[in-house]
Each structure stands twice: as structure tokens, then as C-alpha cells.
Amino acid sequence: xxxxxxxxxxxxxxxxxxxxxxxxxxxxxxxxxxxxxxxxxxxxxxxxxxxxxxxxxxxxxxxxxxxxxxxxxxxxxxxxxxxxxxxxxxxxxxxxxxxxxxxxxxxxxxxxxxxxxxxxxxxxxxxxxxxxxxxxxxxxxxxxxxxxxxxxxxxxxxxxxxxxxxxxxxxxxxxxxxxxxxxxxxxxxxxxxxxxxxxxxxxxxxxxxxxxxxxxxxxxxxxxxxxxxxxxxxxxxxxxxxxxxxxxxxxxxxxxxxxxxxxxxxxxxxxxxxxxxxxxxxxxxxxxxxxxxxxxxxxxxxx
Amino acid sequence: xxxxxxxxxxxxxxxxxxxxxxxxxxxxxxxxxxxxxxxxxxxxxxxxxxxxxxxxxxxxxxxxxxxxxxxxxxxxxxxxxxxxxxxxxxxxxxxxxxxxxxxxxxxxxxxxxxxxxxxxxxxxxxxxxxxxxxxxxxxxxxxxxxxxxxxxxxxxxxxxxxxxxxxxxxxxxxxxxxxxxxxxxxxxxxxxxxxxxxxxxxxxxxxxxxxxxxxxxxxxxxxxxxxxxxxxxxxxxxxxxxxxxxxxxxxxxxxxxxxxxxxxxxxxxxxxxxxxxxxxxxxxxxxxxxxxxxxxxxxxxxxxxxxxxxxxxxxxxxxxxxxxxxxxxxxxxxxxxxxxxxxxxxxxxxxxxxxxxxxxxxxxxxxxxxxxxxxxxxxxxxxxxxxxxxxxxxxxxxxxxxxxxxxxxxxxxxxxxxxxxxxxxxxxxxxxxxxxxxxxxxxxxx
Numbered sequence: 237x238x239x240x241x242x243x244x245x246x247x248x249x250x251x252x253x254x255x256x257x258x259x260x261x262x263x264x265x266x267x268x269x270x271x272x273x274x275x276x277x278x279x280x281x282x283x284x285x286x287x288x289x290x291x292x293x294x295x296x297x298x299x300x301x302x303x304x305x306x307x308x309x310x311x312x313x314x315x316x317x318x319x320x321x322x323x324x325x326x327x328x329x330x331x332x333x334x335x336x337x338x339x340x341x342x343x344x345x346x347x348x349x350x351x352x353x354x355x356x357x358x359x360x361x362x363x364x365x366x367x368x369x370x371x372x373x374x375x376x377x378x379x380x381x382x383x384x385x386x387x388x389x390x391x392x393x394x395x396x397x398x399x400x401x402x403x404x405x406x407x408x409x410x411x412x413x414x415x416x417x418x419x420x421x422x423x424x425x426x427x428x429x430x431x432x433x434x435x436x437x438x439x440x441x442x443x444x445x446x447x448x449x450x451x452x453x454x455x456x457x458x459x460x461x462x463x464x465x466x467x468x469x470x471x472x473x474x475x476x477x478x479x480x481x482x483x484x485x486x487x488x489x490x491x492x493x494x495x496x497x498x499x500x501x502x503x504x505x506x507x508x509x510x511x512x513x514x515x516x517x518x519x520x521x522x523x524x525x526x527x528x529x530x531x532x533x534x535x536x537x538x539x
Numbered sequence: 540x541x542x543x544x545x546x547x548x549x550x551x552x553x554x555x556x557x558x559x560x561x562x563x564x565x566x567x568x569x570x571x572x573x574x575x576x577x578x579x580x581x582x583x584x585x586x587x588x589x590x591x592x593x594x595x596x597x598x599x600x601x602x603x604x605x606x607x608x609x610x611x612x613x614x615x616x617x618x619x620x621x622x623x624x625x626x627x628x629x630x631x632x633x634x635x636x637x638x639x640x641x642x643x644x645x646x647x648x649x650x651x652x653x654x655x656x657x658x659x660x661x662x663x664x665x666x667x668x669x670x671x672x673x674x675x676x677x678x679x680x681x682x683x684x685x686x687x688x689x690x691x692x693x694x695x696x697x698x699x700x701x702x703x704x705x706x707x708x709x710x711x712x713x714x715x716x717x718x719x720x721x722x723x724x725x726x727x728x729x730x731x732x733x734x735x736x737x738x739x740x741x742x743x744x745x746x747x748x749x750x751x752x753x754x755x756x757x758x759x760x761x762x763x764x765x766x767x768x769x770x771x772x773x774x775x776x777x778x779x780x781x782x783x784x785x786x787x788x789x790x791x792x793x794x795x796x797x798x799x800x801x802x803x804x805x806x807x808x809x810x811x812x813x814x815x816x817x818x819x820x821x822x823x824x825x826x827x828x829x830x831x832x833x834x835x836x837x838x839x840x841x842x843x844x845x846x847x848x849x850x851x852x853x854x855x856x857x858x859x860x861x862x863x864x865x866x867x868x869x870x871x872x873x874x875x876x877x878x879x880x881x882x883x884x885x886x887x888x889x890x891x892x893x894x895x896x897x898x899x900x901x902x903x904x905x906x907x908x909x910x911x912x913x914x915x916x917x918x919x920x921x922x923x924x925x926x927x928x929x930x931x932x933x934x935x936x937x938x939x940x941x942x943x944x945x946x947x948x949x950x951x952x953x954x955x956x957x958x959x960x961x962x963x964x965x966x967x968x969x970x971x972x973x974x975x976x977x978x979x980x981x982x983x984x985x
Contacts, residue, residue, distance in 0.1 A: 248979065284757040286966070303760075311757040317750025322553065333545055334758040378754070 237262040243292035252278040254441040265418040267432035274438045276421045284311045307336040310384035314391045316375050318363045325359035328378045335382040349377045390421045425526040459496040460521040467513035542759045543767045550771025568786040594633040596621045598641050717931040724927040729896045735776045739865040743872030752965050761962035769865050859946040860923025866957035873964030874972040895921025899928040907932035919949030
């Protein structure tokens with residue numbers, strides 16, 4: 237539904253985005269990752285039409301991005317903010333009317349969400365009287381109230397306590413089920429693994445990784461396993477099948493990390509070991525998104 | 540367009556609903572009325588109370604004529620010497636002791652005035668004037684002119700100032716009334732532009748520091764947001780201005796009718812009863828009748844002024860001048876992170892306004908048709924103030940129209956420039972902005 241094509245954004249001396257292209261599919265949760273200052277916010281600001289790219293284009297539902305699309309996009313910036321002196325109900329109403337909702341419809345929906353997120357008597361409270369976490373909730377409601385097709389969340393969980401973070405996560409999943417597409421910008425990798433279908437990694441203004449979470453993890457598997465066993469086995473005799481990377485003794489058991497030769501499988505390892513020891517555990521080492529992130533970013537820095 | 544209306548509405552309502560706005564709006568006319576009441580009261584009281592008693596020690600052999608007392612000053616010739624007067628002064632029969640030594644008419648010096656308090660400038664002038672007159676009369680007499688001829692020399696002149704309108708009709712006018720209106724209009728204009736311009740700046744800074752700005756401009760264009768704010772606050776200003784006029788008129792009407800009624804009753808009971816308050820001005824005390832001359836004059840020429848025109852032009856120049864300056868204030872607000880950083884940018888914006896204000900109230904009121912007045916009322920940085928100051932004296936229509944046109948072009952210009960700085964500035968955080976940087980923002984592509 238959203239294609240970002242060859243975007244270049246240049247600030248005076250600094251190139252914030254260097255020929256970045258992305259494809260966000262409808263109904264998916266898309267993770268936009270990258271270290272601080274990589275260019276994520278610049279890209280989001282282009283998608284939300286806050287700034288315009290120097291070259292390249294953004295296509296939204298087959299059309300070049302234009303001001304009609306404002307009502308179809310919801311944006312929760314990393315730096316949250318509301319009018320401090322305004323009543324909360326008024327505030328959300330104002331923000332959603334700017335997105336094109338009618339007063340009646342917006343009021344109805346605000347009441348619905350207030351009910352759902354346990355904010356019932358918040359309407360005439362002022363923002364300055366709320367805690368930071370409560371303000372986040374208000375801002376989240378303001379972001380999604382106009383039922384946008386595309387919801388862009390920049391670090392959505394920062395500032396939430398675990399209980400509220402969970403509530404928001406469930407709301408995101410539910411909205412996603414109803415068909416909303418999400419773009420997530422974050423560097424909290426656990427939430428990426430939990431939520432995202434697809435990710436793109438931006439580093440130093442360039443996209444350096446792009447693909448579905450499963451695919452990426454797949455390519456980062458390198459045939460490494462943890463094996464835990466009881467008994468004695470001379471690992472030197474395993475040459476040709478695997479190589480031991482690490483050995484540990486834990487409570488009378490032995491834990492080894494092995495890397496298999498490219499054409500070998502875990503079954504072969506087992507058949508080699510079974511006659512000698514009793515095996516209590518075998519795990520494939522799957523890199524976490526965190527590992528991939530660090531690996532990729534560091535790798536890039538060394539080049 | 541619909542979005543701009545929503546923004547205007549919010550900016551307007553959020554300010555008009557504030558307690559401080561309501562208090563300011565209703566209190567100010569009362570305050571103004573109160574201040575005028577006090578001024579009137581003290582002027583009246585001042586006139587009645589300046590009744591200085593001056594003991595005159597005359598050692599002069601030539602000045603035989605005596606200084607003439609009147610309601611403000613009383614001269615009493617004493618026979619004691621100056622030393623004796625000084626010693627007995629503390630007993631307090633007199634306010635001052637005037638010592639006239641034996642000088643020649645050609646070189647009247649060493650005249651001294653003693654008093655427990657320092658004699659004010661007006662008293663000083665008054666006494667020296669009286670003595671000068673005495674000496675002059677003496678000199679005239681010595682040159683052989685009779686007292687009766689001297690009396691005939693005195694004539695009182697009252698110039699009735701009339702202005703010839705473009706149609707050739709005569710209009711009553713009074714420099715006094717025009718000057719009062721000009722001052723009030725000039726001060727009001729300066730206040731309005733300053734107050735509301737700074738409100739625009741505060742509003743922009745508030746949106747920036749509370750970080751709502753990013754949410755806002757993902758929904759509306761920066762220019763819409765800026766204009767919405769500027770127009771919304773302009774309407775707050777207009778509301779306040781109109782309420783002030785209405786309230787002031789209401790209060791003064793009520794007050795006038797209240798006092799006149801009271802006066803009528805009083806008159807029927809006891810005519811010359813002294814009391815306090817402004818209302819006494821209209822009673823038949825000598826001080827009040829002295830005041831009535833200029834007052835009546837002013838009232839007469841107030842009728843000659845086209846108040847409707849002045850108010851309309853005032854509102855036009857308020858809107859124009861406000862738009863011109865508030866756009867600059869919006870640009871400043873967008874460039875900084877907090878109000879404390881605004882100083883270096885405020886100066887260059889404030890200077891022309893202050894200069895216009897100062898020059899308008901001095902040079903322009905003295906010479907409302909001169910070249911300085913003309914140029915001040917054309918340059919859009921100063922024209923809002925200078926023009927409303929000139930207006931009560933009468934301004935040719937073509938000058939008015941030209942000045943309005945220049946102002947409109949001017950504010951379109953500042954709004955355009957400010958818009959270009961604003962759209963970049965509002966997203967910049969944590970950097971200390973310089974003028975160079977602002978210029979760079981201005982040249983950025985959209």
C-alpha cells in the first residue's frame with residue numbers, strides 16, 4: 237500500500253536519507269529499525285508530509301502522496317506533546333477534526349475509546365494534570381481515532397509501564413487484525429520480534445537490510461546448536477561433522493556449542509553422540525533481532 | 540480552508556475563555572475610568588489647593604506698586620526685616636518669604652524666595668512673571684505712559700481654530716482635542732501590536748516546547764497553522780478592543796447620567812456645597828468654570844472629528860500592523876526553544892516599533908503634516924502608529940489610501956518571509972539559532 241521510491245533528503249551538510257526505497261504491504265506491521273540519527277525520523281516525516289524529499293517519491297495506494305492522504309495516516313511522534321492547558325476531550329476532538337472527522341462522529345469514538353482504555357472520567361481533565369503514561373494513552377487515542385489505514389508509531393512503548401504497554405500492544409494487534417497497516421519505528425528489538433512481520437534497517441542514511449522477520453532470521457542461522465549431555469565424549473572424533481565452539485560444565489552436565497559443517501544436519505550429530513552420552517537438550521541457535529541489528533550496524537561501521 | 544477555521548476557532552476560544560482575558564477586558568475600562576476620575580479629581584483639587592501665601596519683604600525703593608494677589612497666590616507685604624521673618628517663619632503664617640532687595644530696574648538681581656519646602660517650577664515662574672510685569676509697568680510709567688493707557692494695552696486673544704475641509708466647509712477643530720485623540724490612539728496601537736504580537740510568539744513557542752507541533756503539522760500545513768494562530772489572536776484583540784469601547788461608553792454614560800442627576804438634586808437643595816469627586820467639576824465653583832473653557836472647546840471639536848472614520852481606520856491599521864509584526868514574532872517563536880532565547884531577535888523587531896511610537900508622539904504631534912510625519916506614516920514598520928496619530932489632525936485621502944496599500948503589501952511580505960522561516964524553525968530543536976541560520980531556512984526548498 238505504501239511504496240517509498242529512491243528517496244533522497246539532504247540537509248545543509250548532512251544527507252539524512254540516501255536513496256532509500258521501501259515497500260510496505262497492506263495489513264502488515266512493518267518495523268523501521270536503525271540506531272539513533274540513522275534517518276528514521278526523516279523518512280517518517282516525509283511519509284507524514286511534514287517535509288518533502290529532495291528527490292524520489294512516495295506512492296500511497298497507487299497514488300502519489302498528496303494532502304488527501306493526511307486523513308488516512310495516523311502518526312504518533314517519538315516526542316509526544318499535547319496542549320497542556322486544554323481539556324483532554326476537547327483536545328482529541330480538535331485533533332481528529334483536523335483529520336476530517338465530524339464533531340458527532342469524533343465524540344462518539346472518543347467515548348468508545350475512553351470506555352475501552354479505562355479513561356472514562358478524563359474528558360474535562362487537563363493534560364498538565366496527567367502523568368506521563370496517561371498522556372501517552374491520550375496521544376495514542378488521538379492517533380488512531382480517525383481510523384487511518386496507515387498508522388505510524390515512533391517508539392510507541394517508551395514511557396508506558398508494563399501493564400499499559402501491554403494494553404497498547406493488544407490494541408495494536410487488534411487494529412491490525414481489523415486491517416490497519418502499521419509502521420513501527422523503534423530500537424527495542426523484543427517488541428519487533430513480537431509484533432513485526434517485516435523490517436527494514438536503516439543505518440547512516442542508507443537502507444542496509446530489508447525483508448520479512450522470518451526470512452531475515454533464516455538467513456542469519458548458521459547451523460549452530462547448543463547440546464547438553466551427561467557422560468564422556470571426546471569431541472575431537474567429531475571432525476567432519478561439527479566443530480565445537482564453546483564448552484561449559486554445568487552441574488555435572490556438559491554444555492557445548494557446536495557449528496555443523498554446511499551439508500550436515502542435527503540428525504547426524506545426534507546419531508554420532510547417542511551411543512556415547514545421554515542427551516538432555518538440543519537447541520538451534522537462532523539469532524535474535526537484537527543480534528542481527530548489532531551485527532549489521534557494527535559490520536557496516538567497520539567497512 | 541476548513542482546517543484553518545478550526546485552528547482559528549481553537550486559538551480564539553482558548554484565549555477568550557481564559558480568566559486573565561476576562562478580567563483584563565472588564566477591569567481595564569473601569570481602570571481607565573478610575574484613572575481619569577483621579578486625574579480630574581486631583582486637577583480640580585490642585586487648582587483649589589494651590590493657594591500659596593507669600594510674605595513680601597520689600598527693601599526696594601523704586602517698586603512702589605504691589606504684587607497683585609489672586610485665587611492661586613496671595614502676596615502680603617510685611618514690615619519686618621528679612622532676618623526677623625526668617626526667625627519667625629517656623630510659626631507658619633506664610634508658605635514662602637519673598638525678598639526684594641534694593642536693585643535698579645536695569646539689573647534686578649538677588650531676589651530670593653525662602654520656604655520650608657522647595658518652591659515648585661510653576662510657582663517660581665508665576666512669581667518671577669509677576670515681578671517682571673511689575674518692573675515693566677514701572678519702566679513704562681517712567682517713560683511717561685499713564686496707568687489708564689497701560690490698562691488699555693491689555694487685550695485677551697482667543698483664537699478659534701477652524702480647518703477648511705476638502706469640500707470648502709469650515710470645521711471646528713482644536714489642537715487640544717486632536718492631540719488627545721492622537722495620543723490615545725498611538726498608545727493603544729503600540730500596546731495592541733506589542734501585546735498581541737508577543738502572544739503569537741508565545742503560542743508558537745508553547746507548541747514547540749510541548750512538542751505538539753509534530754502532530755499538528757502531520758495534519759495541517761505549517762503555513763495554515765501559523766496563519767490560523769495569527770488570525771485567531773487578531774480576533775481576540777478585536778474582541779477586546781470592541782468590548783473596551785462598548786464598556787467604556789456604557790460606564791461613562793452611566794456615570795454621567797448618575798452624576799448629572801445627583802447634581803440636579805444638589806442644586807435644588809444647596810447650591811454651593813463643597814464635596815468630593817469629579818462631578819463637582821461641572822458645578823459653579825470658580826475652579827470648575829476655569830476648567831470649563833477648554834473642556835467645552837474640546838467637546839465642540841470632538842464633534843467636528845469623524846469618530847467613525849477614526850475607529851475604522853484604527854481597526855484597519857491595527858489589523859495591518861498586527862499582521863505585519865505578528866508574522867515576524869511567529870518567525871522568532873519558531874526559531875527558539877524557549878522564551879528566554881528570544882532576546883536577541885526581539886531587539887530588531889522592537890526597535891522600529893518603539894522608534895515609530897516615540898517619534899509619532901513627539902515629532903508627528905508637533906508637525907502632523909511635515910515630511911517626517913509623512914514618511915513615518917508610509918513606511919509599514921511605523922505607519923500603523925504614525926497614521927493613527929496623524930489622523931485626528933486630518934490626513935489627505937490619497938495619503939491614507941497609499942499608506943494602507945503599502946501596509947497590505949508589507950504584511951503580505953512579512954507573512955511570506957515568516958512562513959518560510961517558520962516551517963523549518965518549528966522542527967529544529969536544541970540548536971542555538973542565528974540570523975545566518977534563519978536566512979538559510981528561508982532559502983530552503985519546500
